[in-house]
Amino acid sequence: MAPRVFWKGYLKLSLVTCRVTMTPAVSEGAKVRFHNVNRKTHNRVLSQYVDADTGEAVEDDDQVKGYPKGEDDYVLFEDDELDDVALESTRTIDIETFVPANSIGWIWYDRPHYLAPDDEVSAEAFAVIREAMAKTKTGGVARLVMYRRERAVLLLPKDKGIVVWTLRYGDEVRDADDYAAEMPKEKPGAKHLAMMEKIIEERTEAWKPSMVDDPVQDRLLDIIAERRKGRKTKKRTQEKSPERPSNVIDITAALKKSLEAERKSPRK
Secondary structure (H helix, E strand, O other): OOOOOOEEEEEEEOOEEEEEEEEEOOOOOOOOOOOOEOOOOOOEOOOOOEOOOOOOEOOHHHOOEEEEEEOOEEEEEOHHHHHHHOOOOOOEEEOOEEEEOOOOOHHHEEEEEEEEEOOHHHHHHHHHHHHHHHHHOEEEEEEEEEOOEEEEEEEEEEOOEEEEEEEOOHHHOOOHHHHHOOOOOOOOOHHHHHHHHHHHHHHOOOOOHHHHOOHHHHHHHHHHHHHHOOOOOOOOOOOOOOOOOOOOOOHHHHHHHHHHHHHHOOOO
């Protein structure tokens, strides 16, 4: 079944505009999800917002957003006030800037979405924008209101369509220099490096989606199928946890043993 379109609007570049649709490129809809259930009645348990002090339920109309300015003291915002802060247009992707396609590091990428023309009339303009980005090896940067917040997005050509990546906010990405400062400064020896490269070579194979299968999901589906048939599932025996390795490592000996194990492994 084709994914449901969750956004419709316009793609605009200078005076060129076309109607487009957007669908999420990833989905967790197939994941096993559980409800909280009353063990005694088997009825679902519902969650409810209550006043932290009185314990009384708070109706939707009485709930507002609050930013703390002190203990039990908040600056209150109504939904329409927050909406006014957002972009005026929530339905137009107006590309104002282009950057080299490979110049934005992976750490800035958040959620991918597929962008496609909404009708035949829009297909030509859409194709021109996509092909021009592909030929110039650039990506378009724009701003768009998604998930109730204004976000920077990156548009990249992909096959016959365009992928729209929401980008992380600047305050969400930590400075890599702070992390790198804790890394050891010395370089590995040539012998050790060659041995490690050999191990990597032995383990290198073509990417396939099965590499990211979810074994827990598969196990849960098996259990659910068994219980639907009225069968009880056996509890798996817990495997003994491996001994915690020592921090003192003979790197040469460890690499030699690893290479021997790789040669005996039936991986390939």
